[in-house]
Amino acid sequence: MILIFDLDGTLIDSVPDIHKTSNEVLAAEGLGPLDLPTVRSFIGRGVPHLVERLLGAHGIADPARVARMISAFGARYEDAVALTRPYDGAPEALAALAAQGHVLGICTNKPVAPARAVLRHLGLLDHFAAIIGGDSAPQRKPDPEPLHLAIAACGGGPALYIGDSEVDATCAAAAGVAMILHTEGYRHSAPEALPHVALFDDFAALPGIVAELASDRAGQQALA
Known part of the structure; x- marks a missing residue:
């Protein structure tokens, strides 16, 4: 996936x-x-x-x-990286998801060069097959085009989007892609106000959530 x-x-x-x-x-x-x-x-x-x-x-x-x-x-x-940190458990979750055989990509409104710079600084860049930024397409999220581009750049096929905000939720819905909501991010609304198939506040839970959605028939229908 x-x-x-x-x-x-x-x-x-x-x-x-x-x-x-x-x-x-x-x-x-x-x-x-x-x-x-x-x-x-x-x-x-x-x-x-x-x-x-x-x-x-x-x-x-x-x-x-x-x-x-x-x-x-x-x-x-591009040089604004010194104060940025990954969320606790995020690097380990990315490694676990890659080990499960999933293809990982990024779809962000941050321009590509700063996105690559901060991922490189944090030692996370090599996890991702594709990085689509705010300057990768004529439209930014919440337009669905960047998310479609990211999925295509990762080879196409069934996909999930993992995001934290109203922008991400609107983008995923417009793209027809199910979203897992990270509840510790920058959203303004209550979690239940945003469409999602699962949510998490601890990255240690994410590999299990993805595995369940990937294997469960109801999860497969949600991704259709």
């Missing part, structure tokens, strides 16, 4: 690095810093959305300034 993972809020807690980078970009514009919970609430729809929200928090709507700050953010983003 193909298992496609979201990245930020699903496999890794990257908020500290994104928060730091956001405030560096704001400072370069002469704007004050924002607190971590505020920046965290902006994560999930890609860098352009994040930058628009950063400026919006200061009461600014200026397309030229947005474009300049997107460029400045991008210049810093």
Whole structure:
């Protein structure tokens, strides 16, 4: 089976690095810093959305300034890895899932180069057959195209998406792919408000969940 993972809020807690980078970009514009919970609430729809929200928090709507700050953010983003950590048990779960014979991929709204950089920094890059980022297709999640691309890049076939947010849930539903929800990520809604076939808060449980869905007839129907 193909298992496609979201990245930020699903496999890794990257908020500290994104928060730091956001405030560096704001400072370069002469704007004050924002607190971590505020920046965290902006994560999930890609860098352009994040930058628009950063400026919006200061009461600014200026397309030229947005474009300049997107460029400045991008210049810093690939090196923004020092404060990012995998969720507890995530590396071990990835190894176990690969050992079960599953093909693993990434579908994230983070641009590809920073996604590869942080996975490389954390020693996780070699687990993944394909990485689709926010700059890999004309549309970002929640549009289903990036998820379809990720599945195709992993060889095509039955797939599950593992994500943490409303964006991921909407994307999976639009793509017709069942989702496993990581409940310790960056979502804003209650877990029961998001469509999912299973949920987990501990990565130690994920290999068993996947094995059950892969072998159980009801799980197979959910993936159809």
